[in-house]
Amino acid sequence: MAKHRKSLKVAKALLFSSINREGRVDEQKIKEILIELRKQPRSKTLPILKALLSLVRQKIRSYEGHVEIGSSNIDKVSDILSQNLSDSFNSKIDLLSSTNNSLISGFRLRIGDDVYEDSLLQRINRLQKALT
């Protein structure tokens, strides 16, 4: 437990040092950190790397959204969402978009730990839950 906490502390410091001026994870800096960590014994670096991976993933998720769109008009919806998100989050959000036909229509957007959804599939599920 104490070892885990120590690794987490180190990983947090490494993440902090790898963040650029735009508040994003700098790929070059991460590469440099990995080269430095390779020089350390494996038993020490493994828990730090695991914690770093989790933190980096979390950080990237906070400015990289993933939107699934349940229609063929993917580019148009994606553009509208991207513009609206940047306005409401006060920072640029990179949006990766894909088509998900199971949504039938509407969208499902994930940024960080939050999922914003307005799809026909969700409404059907909600109705099904209310009926049972």
Add this chain to the structure above:
Amino acid sequence: MSSITDLIRKEIEDLSIDATRTNVGTIITLADGVARVEGLSNVMFNEMVEFPNNVLGIALNLEEDSVGCVILGETSSLKEGDEVKTTGKLLSVPVGKALLGRVVDAVGRPIDEKGAIDTDTTYPVERIAPGIIPRKSVSQPLQTGIMAVDSMIPIGRGQRELIIGDRSTGKTTIAIDTIINQAKINKKGLDSKDKDFRPVYCIYVAVGQKNSNIARTVKVLDKVGALEYVTIVSAPAADNPANQYLAPYSGCAMGEWFMENGMDALIVYDDLSKHAVAYRQISLILKRPSGREAYPGDVFYLHSRLLERSARLNEDNGNGSLTALPIIETQMGDVSGYIPTNVISITDGQIFLETDLFNKGIRPAVSVGLSVSRVGSAAQIKAYKKVAGKVKLELAQFRELAAFSQFESDLDAATKARLERGARIVEMFKQSAYNPILVEVQTAIMWAIQNDFFDSIEVSKITESVESLKDYLATQASEICEEIYRSGKLEKENEDKLRSSMEDWKRTLS
């Protein structure tokens, strides 16, 4: 015109985005009914979370980089990488009279194939116990129907009385007898149309029991017609530890509904040793620091916060009550174990059952010396108090004298008389399972032994004679019993009637 309305309608359609926001996470590890989830940054402590396939869980460990969730259901369908959603709700269970006669699982879902439970009210499983102001002292009796208990270790409504003993000493039987007796009293009271009658509804929480045992209990309660006043919360040994940990709290929430709505309820936790073991299992998997016997540091709080929720509320708060009968299994009669001492210190007394007495055929195997009720005597009815007041002392003296008399060949008359009386009381207290006796009948039997009506009967025939007296009272002297039941007192007039009835019974006996 139509083009204008179409235009406005289209504008509305474009605007009506009804997006819902959910906080989600991802399963990173899954073992023994506990999932470690990355994400869920907005989750609350004890919040219900939703896994795929409608499997529910509770967030129990909120850590810096992950959340530990216990899963309340089938885990075989879950895998690493699955999405977990917050629900914004604390775990709640259905409550109300619709639950009576039903068998439910730890989260209140019916498992008796009798259809859905018709109630809209839910209570959160974790609630703060009533404070000092809404409480009231125990003043009304809760009769178990077991003579040894009602006479020497009386229980009051709102009391917490521990039933403790080794395995197979009759702990569950005492609890089931008490439930059956409540059903008997309820039926009689409700039939009498007495406005002041307060029925006692029961909740039986089975934790870590064999499914066959739970099925047997349900069958027994159904057979004697007591099931209609009982809710059974089942978290058997085959269930995951999370459900076993939750079941007593769920049962308690169901009991609290009765208490807070001005009714009386009785809850049996069978048993809290297994509950502590389930909690230890969860805590160890969640990597919480362990202490004595590998139990986590908050194992006392686990039971204290549960048992403190049983109370007697005052008139301003509805006058309801929740009586608790927790059960603890000891190892080799050792009451000084970690969990037994914890629960002994929380409760208002204990009924200690001894293996030796049980093996000698003294059933219920109540140990007079180690059993105590700290508040119940205040709730005993006057008539019963009058006849049973001295019994505990007499029996304690008998046990002591019996031990010494083994070394003595020549005993004085007073000692012999005490031994004779003690042996008769021991025999009189022998009672078969699932056969509780109503308090008015108990009063009459106790009166008979206190007034020497059993002195001429051989010790080996006492149990048989008690059965015969019970039959006599039910058929020939029911008015006297009714009078005792109605008034709760044993006046001179009633005593005279009892004396003549007893003399009559003695004649039929000979």
